[in-house]
Amino acid sequence: MEKIEKELERTEQQQQEPTEPSNGNLEEQVRKLRDHNLRVKHLNTQRRRILRLLQGKMLQYATLEERLHRIGELVLIAELHSGVKTLNQRLDRMVENSTCSICLLPWTDNGIHRLVSLRCGHLFGSSCIHMAIRRNHRCPICRRRARHFHVRRIYSPSFLSH
Ligand SMILES: [Zn+2]
Numbered sequence: 001m002e003k004i005e006k007e008l009e010r011t012e013q014q015q016q017e018p019t020e021p022s023n024g025n026l027e028e029q030v031r032k033l034r035d036h037n038l039r040v041k042h043l044n045t046q047r048r049r050i051l052r053l054l055q056g057k058m059l060q061y062a063t064l065e066e067r068l069h070r071i072g073e074l075v076l077i078a079e080l081h082s083g084v085k086t087l088n089q090r091l092d093r094m095v096e097n098s099t100c101s102i103c104l105l106p107w108t109d110n111g112i113h114r115l116v117s118l119r120c121g122h123l124f125g126s127s128c129i130h131m132a133i134r135r136n137h138r139c140p141i142c143r144r145r146a147r148h149f150h151v152r153r154i155y156s157p158s159f160l161s162h
């Protein structure tokens with residue numbers, strides 16, 4: 001781009017050169033005038049060519065910049081998308097981790113639905129697991145044998161209970 005600008009500048013300068021004062025005969029003057037006209041014509045052609053080239057470069061530059069901009073936006077969108085996905089997964093896990101798998105409600109710090117575990121380590125609301133054990137003496141998740149005296153109170157970190 002810089003090179004083209006310099007060439008264009010030189011072309012302008014050549015065109016603005018003052019014509020030499022005529023001090024020859026008429027033939028000489030006519031020849032000089034013709035030379036001068038040819039040179040002007042040549043320079044104009046050259047200038048048009050450079051301008052076309054410059055225009056092409058500008059157009060190319062614009063589309064390239066636009067394309068890069070679009071790629072940048074796409075990358076950003078992809079990153080945001082994956083970020084949201086990760087966040088959703090984490091939230092799902094958090095909800096799973098704080099919800100009784102029998103009644104699908106969050107367990108409580110105290111009361112009948114307080115957080116308890118079986119020997120297998122699976123967590124439930126107290127009232128729900130006692131009801132489940134009464135029905136078939138097994139953990140509803142892993143089917144291992146379970147007894148009422150296996151039920152242990154869990155004092156959970158705050159994010160596990162509501
Ligand atoms: Zn429950």
Ligand SMILES: [Zn+2]
Binds near residue numbers: 120144
């Ligand atoms: Zn279990």
